[in-house]
Amino acid sequence: MDLELSPQDVAFRDEVRQFIADHLPQDIRDKMRLGQHLEKDDYVRWQKILYKRGWMGVGWPTEHGGPDWSPVQRYIFEEETGLGDCPRIIPFGLRMVGPVIIAFGTDEQKQQHLPKILSSDVWWCQGYSEPGAGSDLASLKTRAVRDNGHYVVNGQKTWTTLAQYADWIFCLVRTDESAKKQEGISFLLIDMKTPGITVKPIVTLDGGREVNEVFFDDVRVPVENLVGPENQGWTVAKFLLGHERTNIAEVGRSKNQLARVKEIAAAEMQNGAPLIEDPRFREKIADVEIDLMALDMTLLRIVSAESAGRAPGPEASLLKIRATEVQQAITELLVEAIGYYANPYVKDAMSAGWNEPPVGPDYAATLAPYYFNHRKASIYGGSNEVQRGIIAKMVLGF
Amino acid sequence: MQFALTDEQRMLQDSVDRFIERDYDFEHRRSLIATDEGFSDTHWKTFADLGWLGVPFSEEQGGYGGGLVEAGLILEAFGRGLVVEPYLWTVVVGGGLLSLAGRDDLLAEVIAGDLHLAFGFAEPQSRFDLADVATRGEKQGSGYRITGHKAVVFNAPSAGRIIVPARTGGAQREAEGISLFVIDPSADGVSVRGYPTVDGLRAAEVELDGVMVGADALLGGEGEGYPLIETTADRATAALCCEAAGVMQTMVASTQDYLKTRNQFGVPLSKFQVLQHRMAELFIHKEQSQSMAYMALVRAGQEDRVARARAASAAKTFVGDKGRIVGQEAIQMHGGMGVTDEMPISHYFKRLTMIDTLFGNADFHRRRFANLSGTARAA
Incomplete structure (x- = not known):
């Protein structure tokens, strides 16, 4: 039992670190450091840089362009990109629909979609939740009815992240109204340019536009866009939920943000001394740092089990719960650290290229919105309550 | 990087688990502590x-x-079975000090099973500060004359030697000037007032009233005891966290079983979502406690003092905080049965609760961790 990286893994870590230092565009790095809004082009530029290096298809088989990394190398890559202020990889293509197409898709679907997912030439979004189907996803109502070589889709999806950028959407739709609710669902790929699709923004409490409603009004989708057998969409969805468990921990990103808490707390003053010297605040930071270590060490146990060839179990739920709790705790500390300057809401300061002097310290503008925005973390991807239910059922046998 | 047990480590732990299963059921433990x-x-x-x-x-x-x-893995299994034999005190703590100081003669007796040890690192006023040593070691000819009161010295009633820090220089709470002495409890001036602890172990108040020892009783150099004490405390803390992780594993498993078998309102308690979610939390606590204990074990073997100390303090804080939750929740979910002496769960709870007090509780280690962390970017 050890925690030392092998010489090869050290060399890999150094290589990734150096690559980020050399190739992450400075304007993107600056936005990341200040927590500013990223444009579509920022994500795509960075993903194309990784693609050119051969590092985009993490978790994909080599025949489809995966880099053939060990579980430890994947851990290192996640950690270094998180520590190194890199934008997150938009997961919908690479980590969600891509693996689904690899596992269940036809040859035609693979040829049509996989190369463009890998090269980030096509942006995907996820059509799962509906107004009446949140935690109870299987009660979804969007219908797809066969008609002359097509499915005709009617209904509404919601909370669709970055649908405003998307070229394609993968959807769970109901193809059999008479079956039990999990058994009448199919997995469809839909071109967002198809007539009858409308995207409407949902403004979130931080003032941002990240999520959307997507409406389908007699949208005609070729039957060739069905993935897996008709009415087996729930099986496909479950596969997807279980795929790539370990990257949800986002340990590197949280370590980076916690370092930001310390930097800000060292700059902010209280009673004539830096806030970080306040024993109560230091101990709050210590608690979060210890919780983050516990997450990291548990992740490393899972990574080691994977390295030894053991299939991952239902630990994704554990990681999801604790990772999002740590992320939220960090955003709380950030807001606490800046005191009064949590209040000003200067929308332009949240994007790059604003030329006026900041209100208060330059790091302050985005922190309260960041906190408010991150309340989503314990809700999305199966709420933390749903995850506890999964642990009770799958692990405890209740 | 392989943060998992090797095959040999797994076999070692399996053999301890088998011993407990075969020779150490709960009634047997009950008879031993009596x-x-x-x-x-x-x-x-x-x-x-x-x-x-x-x-x-x-x-x-x-x-x-x-x-x-390996010692930590044995203690983890001992935690699962609530074993009372003083492995922590004689082997990890006492043996660890003898090993660091090169006293292979006494260590051989420990390894053979012929010698028990105790370590009197605490004093009535010291609380968790290892440097707060009021006991004096005055030079007397070629030897020393030791006077002081050592508090809650575990395993002292059975110990053939008691190792004590005494001040040969420096002021009361300074790290400098502390020396370690090996004392024979049968020597003149030593009084050992033994008692049971709430979790079924044995400890004693040890009074040293002008106890004379020779220069050969010194462990390590004169006045250079503190680094040995701190290293040993960090190592013992890591091992103790393993024991706590083992205790939590049994408590979670027992509570899980209890909820599945106890029926109320016509269904097993495990069908109530309010209990399911609480059990899911306990499951996460015990998994992460094991992760932290293993981290502390691995880091304790490293040379880097700060890495070792940070790991030990992080683990002890985590295990202390989560252990309290696991213990209290396990009792609560056992209902009235949880507060009986008859049920093993209450005995596990007492052990887990007392572990938090040893070598510094969660608050102590949170402070220590925060002070060691500084403002540097997280490693």
């Missing part, structure tokens, strides 16, 4: 025969070439 000594010499000899007492020591020192990791 005896004068509070544990079994026969078991101790078995541990020696199986090589468990020499596991953490090098072959040059007469051991079996394992390390603290």
Whole structure:
């Protein structure tokens, strides 16, 4: 039992670190450091840089362009990109629909979609939740009815992240109204340019536009866009939920943000001394740092089990719960650290290229919105309550 | 990087688990803690025969070439079975000090199972500060004359030697000037007032009233005891966190079983979502406690003092905080049965609760961790 990286893994870590230092565009790095809004082009530029290096298809088989990394190398890559202020990889293509197409898709679907997912030439979004189907996803109502070589889709999806950028959407739709609710669902790929699709923004409490409603009004989708057998969409969805468990921990990103808490707390003053010297605040930071270590060490146990060839179990739920709790705790500390300057809401300061002097310290503008925005973390991807239910059922046998 | 047990480590832990399953059921433990000594010499000899007492020591020192990791794994299994034999005090703490100081003669007796040890690091006023030593060691000819009061010295009633810090220089709470002495409890001036602890172990108040020892009683250099004490405390803390993780594993498993078998309102308690979610939390606490204990074990073997100390303090804070939740919740979910002496769960709860007090509680280690962390970017 050890925690030392092998010489090869050290060399890999150094290589990734150096690559980020050399190739992450400075304007993107600056936005990341200040927590500013990223444009579509920022994500795509960075993903194309990784693609050119051969590092985009993490978790994909080599025949489809995966880099053939060990579980430890994947851990290192996640950690270094998180520590190194890199934008997150938009997961919908690479980590969600891509693996689904690899596992269940036809040859035609693979040829049509996989190369463009890998090269980030096509942006995907996820059509799962509906107004009446949140935690109870299987009660979804969007219908797809066969008609002359097509499915005709009617209904509404919601909370669709970055649908405003998307070229394609993968959807769970109901193809059999008479079956039990999990058994009448199919997995469809839909071109967002198809007539009858409308995207409407949902403004979130931080003032941002990240999520959307997507409406389908007699949208005609070729039957060739069905993935897996008709009415087996729930099986496909479950596969997807279980795929790539370990990257949800986002340990590197949280370590980076916690370092930001310390930097800000060292700059902010209280009673004539830096806030970080306040024993109560230091101990709050210590608690979060210890919780983050516990997450990291548990992740490393899972990574080691994977390295030894053991299939991952239902630990994704554990990681999801604790990772999002740590992320939220960090955003709380950030807001606490800046005191009064949590209040000003200067929308332009949240994007790059604003030329006026900041209100208060330059790091302050985005922190309260960041906190408010991150309340989503314990809700999305199966709420933390749903995850506890999964642990009770799958692990405890209740 | 392989943060998992090796095959050999797994076999070692399996053999401890098998011993507990075969020879250490709960009624047996109950009978042992009712005896004068509070544990079994026969078991101790078995541990020696199986090589468990020499596991953490090098072959040059007469051991079996394992390390603290192996000792921690034994203690984790002992935690699962609530074993009372003083492995922590005689092997990890006492043996660890002898090993660091190169006292291979006494260490050989420990490995053979012929010698028990105790370590009087606490005093009535010291609370968790290892440097707060009021006991004096005054130079007297070629030896020393030791006077002071050592508080809650675990395993002292059975110990053939008691190791004590005494001040040969420096002021009361300074790290400088502390020396370590090996004392024979039968020497003149030593009084050992033994008592049972709430979790079924044995400890004592040790009064040293002008106890005369020779220069050969010194462990390490004069005035240079503190680094040995701190290193040993961090290593013991890591091992103790493993025991706590083991205790939590049994508590979570028992509570899980209890909820599945206890019926109320016509259904098993496990069908109530309010209990399901609480159990899911306990499951996460015990998994992460194990992760933290293993991290502390691995880091405790490293040279880097700060890495070692940060890991030990992080683990002890985590295990203390989460152990309290696991303990209290397990009792609550057992309902009235949880507060009976009859049910093993209450005994596990008492042990887990007392572990938090040893070598500094969660608050102490949170502060220590925060002070060691500084403002640097997280490693």
